[in-house]
Amino acid sequence: MPVSRGVAIGRAVLVASSWVDVAHYFIEADQVGAEIRRLKAARDQVCREFEALKLDVQGDTPAELVALLDVHLMLLHDEVLASATRQWIEERHYNAEWAVAAQLEMLSRQFDEMEDEYLRERKADLEQVAERLIRTLSAHSGRGGWSALGPVSCEGDVPVVLVANDISPADMMQFKGGVFRGFVTDVGGRTSHTAIVARSLDIPAVVGARDASRIIRQDDWIIIDGDAGLVIVDPSPMILEEYRFRQRQGQLERDRLARLRHRPAVSLDGQRIQLLANIELPSDAAAAVEAGAEGVGLFRSEFLFMNRGGRLPDEQEQYEAYRDVVIALRGLPVTIRTIDIGADKPLDRMSLSELRHEHSLNPAMGLRAIRWSLADPGMFMVQLRAILRAAQHGSVRLLVPMISHPGEIRAALDMIERARESLRRDGTAFGDVAVGAMIEVPAAALMLPIFLKHFDFISIGTNDLIQYTLAIDRADESVAHLYDPWHPAVLGLVASTIRVTRAAGKEVCICGEMAGDAEFTEMLLAVGLRSFSMHPSQLPAIKQRILRTEIAPLAPHATLALEAEDPRAVWASGRLRALTAIPQAV
Numbered sequence: 001m002p003v004s005r006g007v008a009i010g011r012a013v014l015v016a017s018s019w020v021d022v023a024h025y026f027i028e029a030d031q032v033g034a035e036i037r038r039l040k041a042a043r044d045q046v047c048r049e050f051e052a053l054k055l056d057v058q059g060d061t062p063a064e065l066v067a068l069l070d071v072h073l074m075l076l077h078d079e080v081l082a083s084a085t086r087q088w089i090e091e092r093h094y095n096a097e098w099a100v101a102a103q104l105e106m107l108s109r110q111f112d113e114m115e116d117e118y119l120r121e122r123k124a125d126l127e128q129v130a131e132r133l134i135r136t137l138s139a140h141s142g143r144g145g146w147s148a149l150g151p152v153s154c155e156g157d158v159p160v161v162l163v164a165n166d167i168s169p170a171d172m173m174q175f176k177g178g179v180f181r182g183f184v185t186d187v188g189g190r191t192s193h194t195a196i197v198a199r200s201l202d203i204p205a206v207v208g209a210r211d212a213s214r215i216i217r218q219d220d221w222i223i224i225d226g227d228a229g230l231v232i233v234d235p236s237p238m239i240l241e242e243y244r245f246r247q248r249q250g251q252l253e254r255d256r257l258a259r260l261r262h263r264p265a266v267s268l269d270g271q272r273i274q275l276l277a278n279i280e281l282p283s284d285a286a287a288a289v290e291a292g293a294e295g296v297g298l299f300r301s302e303f304l305f306m307n308r309g310g311r312l313p314d315e316q317e318q319y320e321a322y323r324d325v326v327i328a329l330r331g332l333p334v335t336i337r338t339i340d341i342g343a344d345k346p347l348d349r350m351s352l353s354e355l356r357h358e359h360s361l362n363p364a365m366g367l368r369a370i371r372w373s374l375a376d377p378g379m380f381m382v383q384l385r386a387i388l389r390a391a392q393h394g395s396v397r398l399l400v401p402m403i404s405h406p407g408e409i410r411a412a413l414d415m416i417e418r419a420r421e422s423l424r425r426d427g428t429a430f431g432d433v434a435v436g437a438m439i440e441v442p443a444a445a446l447m448l449p450i451f452l453k454h455f456d457f458i459s460i461g462t463n464d465l466i467q468y469t470l471a472i473d474r475a476d477e478s479v480a481h482l483y484d485p486w487h488p489a490v491l492g493l494v495a496s497t498i499r500v501t502r503a504a505g506k507e508v509c510i511c512g513e514m515a516g517d518a519e520f521t522e523m524l525l526a527v528g529l530r531s532f533s534m535h536p537s538q539l540p541a542i543k544q545r546i547l548r549t550e551i552a553p554l555a556p557h558a559t560l561a562l563e564a565e566d567p568r569a570v571w572a573s574g575r576l577r578a579l580t581a582i583p584q585a586v
């Protein structure tokens with residue numbers, strides 16, 4: 001499944017989830033000697049540790065343990081292993097930790113293919129030795145994890161693309177500004193949070209490739225076609241040339257669209273459309289402004305709570321993060337969504353096996369988003385106070401995710417009021433906020449009038465609305481073909497939410513992935529949507545669509561499509577008829 005557009009060409013870097021924490025960066029050519037010495041020093045240290053351990057354990061220790069330490073020592077001294085690892089440093093300029101992980105990946109595969117069970121099981125020894133070596137290297141380097149990834153910097157760098165079975169959204173976050181030009185995962189769906197974060201990195205990506213991490217070998221050349229959802233392994237020179245051409249074309253197209261940045265989004269029949277940005281971190285605010293967004297329609301605040309080793313941001317830290325976004329947007333509205341953790345966004349890093357375990361318990365239906373916040377009122381209060389304080393610096397809108405029960409409406413609004421009171425009591429300055437609700441659960445869409453009585457605005461989270469309407473886990477590639485935004489039930493709920501909210505004189509926006517998908521722009525305009533929120537990189541293409549659309553003639557076709565068994569087909573033919581008379585102005 002294609003999840004992030006464009007073409008990436010590079011050498012494959014395979015990472016197992018347990019290696020995600022390994023620092024990956026390129027070293028300069030003149031650092032190769034020093035890096036090899038660093039590797040050797042770490043190896044010597046681990047050898048000394050094993051020797052000491054052997055002395056310690058001899059006597060009353062089982063002979064197998066001593067034998068095991070001997071195997072580990074033998075592996076460390078193995079010249080084939082050492083020279084292959086050095087090669088990654090010399091030829092690819094990988095840092096030492098990355099070189100060890102890359103070589104381990106290569107060898108693991110060879111072990112997996114061995115017939116002899118005894119030899120196959122030696123893979124675990126190899127992994128333990130490599131892990132210890134990497135830990136020793138990292139302890140001395142002061143650089144840790146993916147956060148150490150710098151931009152591709154040294155001369156003659158080989159572009160690299162990431163291949164993994166799975167990556168959590170939190171780990172994905174750490175790739176921002178990193179070395180990877182693209183990525184492929186075996187699992188995942190189009191609107192899984194990992195895919196959404198990948199899109200926000202703006203690098204070509206394909207998910208749900210099932211066997212990719214098994215078939216692709218470390219260092220293979222691969223092409224990722226993020227438009228078609230293709231991964232080409234070991235391409236021929238002719239195919240490579242074709243894709244290099246497409247890459248250049250893609251860049252030209254992006255440059256052309258970027259020129260629309262400051263042009264207001266007005267349809268051919270004069271309807272003014274609001275285009276907002278989705279962001280994950282305060283540092284994304286600059287890209288939102290740069291892309292010409294008229295505000296932030298969705299700040300996924302939960303990403304402030306990730307990759308922190310379990311320590312949550314306190315009120316002051318959150319306040320500063322929200323305030324920075326508000327100031328960066330210079331008076332434009334900033335919609336801060338209260339924390340949406342749970343499901344595929346655990347509060348802090350968990351091992352993948354724990355995540356899988358969570359999956360088996362159906363966490364998408366569990367303690368997530370507002371349910372989590374109401375279950376932890378202390379944490380919720382800290383966040384609400386921080387948002388209200390940030391509101392004194394500009395225009396802030398507070399958005400509550402995933403409400404499905406009238407009781408949750410009352411409880412959330414009550415907490416917001418209590419946060420205001422506590423700030424008043426302290427004498428702490430705060431500002432006014434509009435309070436909105438996300439419509440992400442069918443129950444919410446079906447009881448919209450109750451929401452409209454209590455909230456100032458509505459934001460439709462189509463990613464979850466589709467997931468919960470169709471009972472399709474949005475992160476599960478085995479049912480991804482059934483995750484259908486064109487489903488009549490989904491379109492019906494989206495259209496009625498837009499219509500009823502507008503009729504009540506309140507604002508309605510879509511902040512799910514549907515808003516940034518040009519396939520839906522005209523349809524959404526035709527059913528009355530006037531505010532779209534998406535990742536900044538998607539803004540120019542959607543704006544171009546709007547500039548080319550005359551909305552009024554499309555409305556009757558939308559009505560027909562909404563009543564059809566196959567809305568996509570009915571819409572496509574009706575749209576064609578409506579468009580024949582319209583000149584292409586942009």
Ligand code: PEP
Pocket residue numbers: 196298300340440460461462463464465511512513
């Ligand atoms: C949605 O569900 O559409 C949405 C915008 O929220 P998230 O993708 O963060 O769940």
Ligand code: MG
Pocket residue numbers: 401440461463464
């Ligand atoms: Mg959602």
